[in-house]
Amino acid sequence: MNLRFSHFAIFSCVLLFSCSHKNFEKIDNGIVVNIPQKSELDVNKVKLEVLGDKLIKVSATPEDKFSDRKSLICSSVGENIPFSVEENDSLVSLATSQIKASVNKTTGQVKFFDKEGHPILVENNGGGKEFTPIEVEGKKGYTIRQLFESPVDEAFYGLGQHQSDEFNYKGKNEELYQYNTKVAVPFIVSNKNYGLLWDSYSLSRFGNPEEYSQLYKVFNLYDKKGEKGALTGTYKYKSGDVIERREDSLYYADLKTIKNLPDKYPLYTSTVTYEGDLEALESGNHKFILYYAGYTKLYIDNKLVVPEIWRTAWNPNSYKFNIDMEKGKRASFKIEWIPDGGQSYCALRALSPVAESEQNKQSWWSEMNPQIDYYFVYGKNMDEVISGYRTLTGKAPVMPKWAMGFWQSRERYKTQEELLTNLTEFRKRNIPIDNIVLDWSYWPEDAWGSHEFDKNRFPNPKAMVDSVHSLNANIMISVWPKFYYTTEHYKELDKNGWMYRKAVNDSIRDWIGKGYIGSFYDAYSEGARKMFWGQMKDHLYSLGIDAWWMDASEPDICSNSDIQERKALSGPTALGPSTEYFNTYALMNADAIYKGQRETDNNKRVFLLTRSGFAGLQKYSTATWSGDIATRWEDMKAQISAGLNFAISGIPYWTMDIGGFCVEKRYENGQREYDKTMKENADYKEWRELNTRWYQFGAFCPLYRAHGQFPYREIWNIAPESHPAYKSMVYYTKLRYNMMPYIYSLAGMTYLNDYTIMRPLIMDFTSDSNVNNIGDQYMFGPSLMVCPVYKYEARSRKIYLPEGETWYDFYSGKVVKGGSQNVEAPYERIPLFVRAGAIMPYGPDMQYSTEKPADNITIYVYDGKDGDFTLYEDEAVNYNYEKGNYSTINFKYNSKNKTVTIGERKGKFNGMLNNRKFNIILVSGDKVRPFDLNAKGVNVEYNGKQISVNL
Structure with a gap:
């Protein structure tokens, strides 16, 4: 008995020794560590790949092998980077000359250290990895989460461009999806001098992984009479009629849910109040998100928490705020809402309190991925971190020099004569300009996607382009990935299966004229991308067009659809379900034009401006602008933090509509009143100052560009020469050109040194x-x-x-x-x-x-x-x-x-x-x-x- 036990013990020791060598394997550029699973959704394998002395890719899966999905954002880099591997009882470690990473053999937890051994980034205790199965359109994947520890004094920046005027994302939540005025870039830079690039293309969340909840899930609601279960909604109409009803949630956020609003009277003739009490179900800090269009104010405990904000009816925005609330204690609540159009939006949701220690951690969540993939980027400073990011995702080319000058645009120059007359006026007034922009709808009304000009308004497009060039300027033109189904270009793409068909099958009409049916092409198909560029080349590039304005590249197939409908409209893609590839359309669309033009004419720098973007966009000589923002002072302020976070997301060229795109009616009316009386009324006085301040800001952005709806945005249309507004706008435009040696050198630094302007x-x-x-x-x-x-x-x-x-x-x-x-x-x-x-x-x-x-x-x-x-x-x-x-x-x-x-x-x-x-x-x-x-x-x-x- 004792002898047999002794032999068994010896055999067990040999087996354990043998297994210890199977805990990990060394691969050409890193290691794979096998983790013992307690359940089939626990992590099974963790892979570290060395892509540079300061670059490590981490992959984790609950399966027996890793996904072979090709990254859309990262190229193959870092071949033959020297590294060493060590193992002890609990860890397998990998070290380059600059950093070290370890994997816990039991939990799969990954830690990163500098070469002196100081920790830089540490996954949450236990590994912080979560995998939840998901299946879409027959394809299996995982909803994933990765959690990291974060010291108290850490700060986070990046995540692309968002409109809630948040700068440091420590302790905050941001949902990463593409929208008219939002650009999702899943990359953060820490003040601890590292960056993390999250390789997921699906709907993602930074911070709390939970979706914001309807109010009734977070609070007990009481109407204005004190009755439990709802708030009171009061709709007062210009006719004098009033509709009062109980509202168990406030969620009129998209084309589907606004159908729940009263439909007896037009919404734009109403003023709306939602009021009652909120009673918190838990004590702590409650985070709210208000989705709004029209004029909106919000009060809690009789305090004005959200001062008056406005967005145009068709293009809502989000406003975030936090309130500390005590469980069981009621707080008075009121929203005052004035809708500003035939369809308008108002929605308020909240998150239950999360312990501050958890909220302040670094957390990533994505809806659909084959596995967890992220890239750790280290640097001695933030410039080195961004340089590492561009090593992974691509260099930023030197933009054409003219792009550093002033651009004039409006929605829109309706005729060839109008465009040339305004450009000529710049030259007559000696106001510097390098680029004039032809916005959408230059085509016949029923021929969106034809790339043809309406001959009645643009009788000779080639002559127009030549005239722009003879005035020593460039011309950029708006091109959408959108096609009416009656156009030859649609039929050409559709014949090959390269059009998203749902919008056509459902007969969804757009907002032009009587409304026309169309859809977007599948930019995930290489063949479709080549055909898309070929159509542009034959019809537009052949005219001598200098640059491309790639609008609605989210893709915005039907504005204000809910997320599920947006996925359905933009898929399935050539690569798989749109759920998996929800955020990268603009990246693939930029790939089409950049590669297409370089193959066509490699002696002329490509320039693209796009309303959406993603990690790696910079390699396609592409800039992003902040979408159809509002003409409000708070929106101007929000552009500063939006532009800064976009820049630190590693994409160096960013711009905005100086003056804001969507205009309050009071400014439109102020312009018309001024035109009649030639006297500066109060609203027009403010309009002039708003534009003046915005021009002053815009002159010191990577790209300097004015654009927007009526009133017209040319400097002389804003104010006469004698006015301080005119003088200031001209001063900074001229200064911009005096600074050209400085600015163009910054562009050179951006290419040569991965600089951020x-x-x-x-x-x-x-x-x-x-x-x-x-x-x-x-x-x-x-x-x-x-x-x-x-x-x-x-x-x-x-x-x-x-x-x-x-x-x-x-x-x-x-x-x-x-x-x-x-x-x-x-x-x-x-x-x-x-x-x-x-x-x-x-x-x-x-x-x-x-x-x-x-x-x-x-x-x-x-x-x-x-x-x-x-x-x-x-x-x-x-x-x-x-x-x-x-x-x-x-x-x-x-x-x-x-x-x-x-x-x-x-x-x-x-x-x-x-x-x-x-x-x-x-x-x-x-x-x-x-x-x-x-x-x-x-x-x-x-x-x-x-x-x-x-x-």
Whole structure:
């Protein structure tokens, strides 16, 4: 008995030793760790793949093998990166020269460390992985969640572009889906200098994985009479009639649910009140999301929690707020809603309280994936993190130089004559412009998708394009992935099975004229993408069109459909269910045009502007704008944090509709009244100031572009020449062109160094915790601090200048102390500050970006710190820079010696200036120099050889 036990014990030890070697296997670029499962939905395998010294991909599955699904966002990178592997009793670890990652052999928990062994990112205790089976259209997958620990002082940025004016996402929730004014990018950057790219294309959530609930699931509801079970809804109509009813939820959020509103009278003739009491079912912090169109206010406990907000009827927005509430304690509640159109939306939902320790963790949830896939990106700073992201997802090409200039657009130039007349007016007034945009509906009314022009309004499109070019401008045209089923292009695509058919089969009509039936093409099919570009090439590119405005690329097949209907309308895709591929349509559509044009003409830079986007969009020479936002001060403010988070999401080129797209009727009426009387009424006075402040902000964005509905957006249509609004808008447009050497160099840095042009303060002042939540100021490049003004009649604003730095007022050249302070913001000026050590190059006045060679550049140097700047130049419109045909000139400033060293020019290109002049002006605390391009400094001639200049 004892002998047999001894033999069994020896056999068991041998077996255990043998199994220990099967806990993991080393693969070519990493390791696979096998995890013992307690149930079939526990993680079974965890894979770490080394894609760079600071890049590791993590995959996890409950199955016996990993998915072979090809990533839509990441290329094959990081071949033959050296790494080592170690194993102990509990962990298998993998290390590169810069980072280390370990996998717990029992739980599958992954941890990341720097090379000194300090933890950077740690999955939740136990691994934090959840898999729930899901099957759609016969395809099986998982609803997944991954949870990470997060220290108290961590902050999160990125996630794309959203409109709730949130900046730091620590402790917040964001639903990631594409919508007119939302862009989902599943990438965050932490102030701990790492990034996480979540490789999922389905509906996703950052933060609480739960969907916001109807009010009755979170509260006991009481109507205004005190009766339990509902709130009171009161609908008052202009006719004097009143409808009062009990409402057990407030959810009129889409085309389906608004049918539950009273239908006896037109909604736009009503004022609506929802009121009663809310009694919390749990104590704690309740998070709310208000979905609104029309004018909306919300009160809780008789306090105005949501001040008046507005969105146009057909394009609702979301507003988030939090309220601490005590279980069993009733709080009075009221919404005042004035619908502003035939169909309008109002919905309020809430989340039950979550423990702060859990809410503050980093959490990712996605509806449908074959497995968990994410990429860990480490860097010494946030720029290195974004560089790692672009290593994974693709470099950002240098945009054509003209794209850095001013663009004029409106909804819409209705005729060829109208477009050319307005462009000509820019030239007559000497207001710089590089691009004019032809928005939608240039085609015959019943021929959307034909890519043909309505001959009555556009009699000679080729002549129109040629005329634009003769005026030294470029033309961008709106192209939708949408086709009426009667067009030849629809039939061509449909014949191959490349059209989404549900909208056609259901006879869904759009909003044009009598309403027409059509749908969108399947951008997930390679053949469809090639055909889509081929149609554009034959009908539009052949005219000489310079750039593409890819509208409605969410895809927006039927506006304001609920999520389930949106999935049904946009699928199935060539790759699988739209549930799985819900968020990546714009990425695939951009792929079609970028690759198509480069194959057609590789000597002309591609430029795309799209309303939606996703991780990796930058590699397709594509910018994004923030959609059909409203003409409200709060919407202007929200664009600052939206643009900053989009930039830190790794996609460098972003823009917005200066002035907002959707216009309040009071501004339309104000314009019409002004046209009759030529007197500035109150609404039109505000309209002018709103546009002035928005232009001031827009001049310091990666792309500078005005667009929107009536009133017309051309500067002279906003105000006459004598008006301060006109003067200010022209001033900043001209300054934008003076800054072209600086701005275009930033574009070069974006390509060469993976730079970010529009920079949240957290990027440059990461160690200063005061900037963690500042989302209304930013750096424009390395030198300029931009502080937009977003309140009506404000003539000052509160700012923060990071301490430990010397700052200068841009206009006066005076030193400004650091810290929080109020600064002047006169009507015509935006507060701008320059960082000590800045080297700012300015070129001549120009009417378009390539009008004059920059043979005379004025260089402003700001004392107080050593500095450097690299001037980048190339051929402006082609791809020769990819072959190395560009030049750089490095400027270094030594603050101690007051010396500027202009380095030897590196590189060359056709048309390069061999000789030029620099006018160098030193600004210091004891040598105040106001900004003036005509100021005299130290003039030097430069022939490409290194020289030093003592100032």
